[in-house]
Structure formats: C-alpha cells, structure tokens
Amino acid sequence: MFPDLPPGARVALLQPGSTPYVETVVGLLAAGVFPVPLDPHLTAVERERALADVDPVLVVDTPEALASLHASIPPARRHGLPLGRPMHVTSGTTGRPKAVFSGVLGEDAATALLQEERELWGFREDDVNLVVSPIHHSAPLRFATGTLLAGGRLVFAGAFDAARLTELIATERPTTMFVVPTHLHRLLAHWDADGAPDLSCVRLLAHAGAACPPDLKRRLVETFPPGSTWEFYGSTEGQFTACRSEEWLQRPGTVGRARPGRRISVDDRGTVWCVVPPHARFDYFRSPGKTAEAWRATAEGPAFTVGDLGRLDDDGYLYLDGRREDLVISGGVNVYPVEVENALREHPGVVDVAVYGVADAEWGQRVCAAVVGTASVEDLTAYARERLSPAKRPRTWRFLDELPHTPTGKVLRSALG
Known part of the structure; x- marks a missing residue:
C-alpha cells in the first residue's frame, strides 16, 4: 500500500491517538506524503465536506486500516525526518474550514523545522509525553511527534477524565504534557477534592487554545514544579509566541514574545502579524484567494495573520484583545x-x-x-x-x-x- 502513495498525496486519518498513529504520521511525512488528521467523531456531513476539500488518496477510518498502513511503512521511516507538517484543517469559525498546507520541504528546511521545536521545548529521549488532548489537533500532535522523534515514549489518556489522568500521572510519571485551560480547571478541582499526585516528574506543562483566567494561571504556577509551566500563542497556521509562566507573573495577561526566528507586529487596526522563517510558511490548500488574504509583504519578509487583535508593549510582549470575527x-x-x-x-x-x-x-x-x-x-x-x-x-x-x-x-x- 505505502509505496504506491506519491509525494504530495494526502491521507486522511480518522482514528483515536496511539503510538502507531503518530509513527504513521511521521512515516508518511518522511516520504513527502501528507497525513490529514481529522476528528473520528465527525458527522457524515462534516466528514464528506472535509474529505472533498483535501481530496485524499486514502481514508484511514478503522483500526484495521491504520494497522495495515502502519505495517506498510518501514520501521526506520516511522522515525525519519518529516518533510513538512501534517495538513490540519482549521476549525472554520469564519466559514468553511481551510486545510493548512506546508508543501514538501527540502532536507535543510525540514531539519530546521524539526530543530526549532526541539530547541524550544527540549525534547529528549527520556521524555514521557502524556497526550491529553485529541491527537487530530495540531498542538498535541506536535508535542507527541517531537517526543517520538527524540526517542521518548507516548502515553495516551483517551477521553478526558480527571481521575484517569491523575492515575496516569502517578503511574506513568510523565515529563511533558500539553493541556488547555478547561483541562486545568477540571484537574485542579479534582485534586482539591481527592488530592493531587506527585508532580515532581513534570518538567514541561504547556497550555494554549483559550484564555487562561488569572486565578487559574496563578494556581498552575503554585501547583507544578518551578519553571515547568509555559503558555504559547499559536494557531493551526503557525506559532507566534512562547511564555514561561514566571514571565506572565511579571506581565499578567501577556502571551509572551515572538518565538525564535519570528517577528511580530501589530498594524493600525490592531491586527497581529507574524513573519516566519521559510520552513514555517503555508498555503490554504487549493485556496489562493484565502492564502493571499492571510499574507502580506514586509521589510523583514512575508508575514501572516489569522485575524487576531492585540498590542505589543515596549519590550515586545504581546497581549491579545480578541479575534476580528468575534x-x-x-x-x-x-x-x-x-x-x-x-x-x-x-x-x-x-x-x-x-x-x-x-x-x-x-x-x-x-x-x-x-x-x-x-x-x-x-x-x-x-x-x-x-x-x-x-x-x-x-x-x-x-x-x-x-x-x-x-x-x-x-x-x-x-x-x-
């Protein structure tokens, strides 16, 4: 099956998260084939629309199909160099969902993409990444992929359950997690009632995806090991900032400064723009009009926006004020x-x-x-x-x-x- 997939082809994945799932994602990308992670719980109408937009050569929607595809990928390629990013489909809050396409990268650009994540988050071979969010979303898949490629181990929590997650922290001793504020709120409420596990194993807990209430943020800092908690601001299209919680304490409300290799600006309407390196650029698949709307030329290079509104302080820290469609x-x-x-x-x-x-x-x-x-x-x-x-x-x-x-x-x- 696998050798018949040409570079640039799309493969839709509609299965829950697992280590074979992530290895399949890496193996496809290492051959220049683009996995399209989709929610396995899509309705028939949603699924039909998503598949029509990305035009996949293969739809993997059963455990047997995933196992077959995984087995067809040579073991070395399952941990090979990804020649691009998975083709994630945006949530479609402004209308029809859009597929974000990086294109096939050359080896130098692909290496830069891999190293950027590894250097920022410090992925290493003794990491244990506890996957809390659905794997078809970009952030949990990025953290899982980075861990796998560094030689680490993945543990999948399944549908969110605070008691189950607490048990996994106690037994699996994860070193890294990505969560959203809703997870944090429910976890802390559970721990208040039943007691918190030993969290000394956690070296990195990153959160994003929604505004984090100040009281929840302060409790996060108090609960987890010093220096372990981060917030980042990004989107399906690309990553803008990263911020240690200790920085947030000094500047409440910030989502941080530009990640390495990026330049953030805010135009006179308050729209946030980000210049990214070549390996982090994207198109909206087969949507040149929408792509053109997302990008503009600047003196530092092409910059993109997802319509967010914000402001920068004198030290370059970004504060978000909302989304234009909101x-x-x-x-x-x-x-x-x-x-x-x-x-x-x-x-x-x-x-x-x-x-x-x-x-x-x-x-x-x-x-x-x-x-x-x-x-x-x-x-x-x-x-x-x-x-x-x-x-x-x-x-x-x-x-x-x-x-x-x-x-x-x-x-x-x-x-x-």
Whole structure:
C-alpha cells in the first residue's frame, strides 16, 4: 500500500491517538506524503465536506486500516525526518474550514523545522509525553511527534477524565504534557477534592487554545514544579509566541514574545502579524484567494495573520484583545469579547464566562454574557459598571452550568448567540 502513495498525496486519518498513529504520521511525512488528521467523531456531513476539500488518496477510518498502513511503512521511516507538517484543517469559525498546507520541504528546511521545536521545548529521549488532548489537533500532535522523534515514549489518556489522568500521572510519571485551560480547571478541582499526585516528574506543562483566567494561571504556577509551566500563542497556521509562566507573573495577561526566528507586529487596526522563517510558511490548500488574504509583504519578509487583535508593549510582549470575527459592534462602538471576559473573570463569583453579540434593533448588536459561577445579575452589573465603559457592559446575562467548548477548549460562541 505505502509505496504506491506519491509525494504530495494526502491521507486522511480518522482514528483515536496511539503510538502507531503518530509513527504513521511521521512515516508518511518522511516520504513527502501528507497525513490529514481529522476528528473520528465527525458527522457524515462534516466528514464528506472535509474529505472533498483535501481530496485524499486514502481514508484511514478503522483500526484495521491504520494497522495495515502502519505495517506498510518501514520501521526506520516511522522515525525519519518529516518533510513538512501534517495538513490540519482549521476549525472554520469564519466559514468553511481551510486545510493548512506546508508543501514538501527540502532536507535543510525540514531539519530546521524539526530543530526549532526541539530547541524550544527540549525534547529528549527520556521524555514521557502524556497526550491529553485529541491527537487530530495540531498542538498535541506536535508535542507527541517531537517526543517520538527524540526517542521518548507516548502515553495516551483517551477521553478526558480527571481521575484517569491523575492515575496516569502517578503511574506513568510523565515529563511533558500539553493541556488547555478547561483541562486545568477540571484537574485542579479534582485534586482539591481527592488530592493531587506527585508532580515532581513534570518538567514541561504547556497550555494554549483559550484564555487562561488569572486565578487559574496563578494556581498552575503554585501547583507544578518551578519553571515547568509555559503558555504559547499559536494557531493551526503557525506559532507566534512562547511564555514561561514566571514571565506572565511579571506581565499578567501577556502571551509572551515572538518565538525564535519570528517577528511580530501589530498594524493600525490592531491586527497581529507574524513573519516566519521559510520552513514555517503555508498555503490554504487549493485556496489562493484565502492564502493571499492571510499574507502580506514586509521589510523583514512575508508575514501572516489569522485575524487576531492585540498590542505589543515596549519590550515586545504581546497581549491579545480578541479575534476580528468575534467583534461585537454595539451602538457604533467596537467591543472585543476577550476584553470584557478578562474583566469579568476577576469577579470571585465567576468561574468561566463567554461574551458574544446578538442582533438588536436599537443597538445593532447587544453585548451578552454567559456565566458559570455563583455571582448574581446585580453583582455582575455593578462589577461591570465599575470596570467597563457603557458600550462594553453586557446587557443580557445567561447563567449556565458549563459553557459549550470545542475539544481544544475554545468556547463555541456560535452555540450561545
């Protein structure tokens, strides 16, 4: 099977995470063939649309198909040099999902891509990476791949369960993990009730994917070994920053400075742009128009954006203010949900919050907030009045037991409006 796949071909993978899965990803990339990791729980309509967009030569959607493909890849190639990045499909928050395509890289560029991750995160042969998030997402697959290629071992937690994850930490003694803030919140709540495991084995815990509430961030730093916790800001398209939690303590709210080899700028509309080295560039597969919209020429080289809004301080630390597609325009005033959410999260009676806009005959859009916690409407209204200008104050409050999230921890605002 494997020798018949030409360089540049796509192979769709719709299976849960496992070491053979990650070895298959590496083996395909080492031959210049592009794995397309997809959620195995896609509905029939979602699957049909995704497969039509990436036009795979092979669809691997059963354990038997994965085992067969894995067996057809020579063992050495399963740990070979990836000649590109997996073709991940974006979440499609602005419309139809887009497949991010690196193209086949030459050996020098491929080596630079591998070394960049290894030098930043320090992957080594004695690492044990506990895979917490679904493997079809880019961040957990990057950490798993980096560990595998350094000679380390992978442990898969499966569907998130705080008790199961706690047991794995105690028995498998992982050295690295990638999580999202939702995972952290649930883990710490479980540990408060039943006790925390020995975390001295952890040298790297990285989180991303959603805003981390300040109180949760401080607890993270207190709970895990000193110097072990990081936040990074990135997207399916590329990586922007990395930030030790100790830096965050000095500059609360930052997502860090540009990663090595990158240059970040913010234009006059607040849009964040990032210049990346040649090995980190991408196209949207068979979408030249969308690709052109994402890139612009700068004096330092081509820069891309995913529409995020932010600001840089004098030392180059980036602070995010939201996404352009999340923008709420109320009474002619631009309201960025992240700014309002960050203010409300400081209330002691708020566990989680999501801000969104709904159509309003008078205001154009009305600012709304969905809240998880014990605070009352009166408490929150008074709190917002003290901290937010009139246009930014929610006019409608909803109280939920839990916010709707994607598997990567991002709030599904579309399910709230």
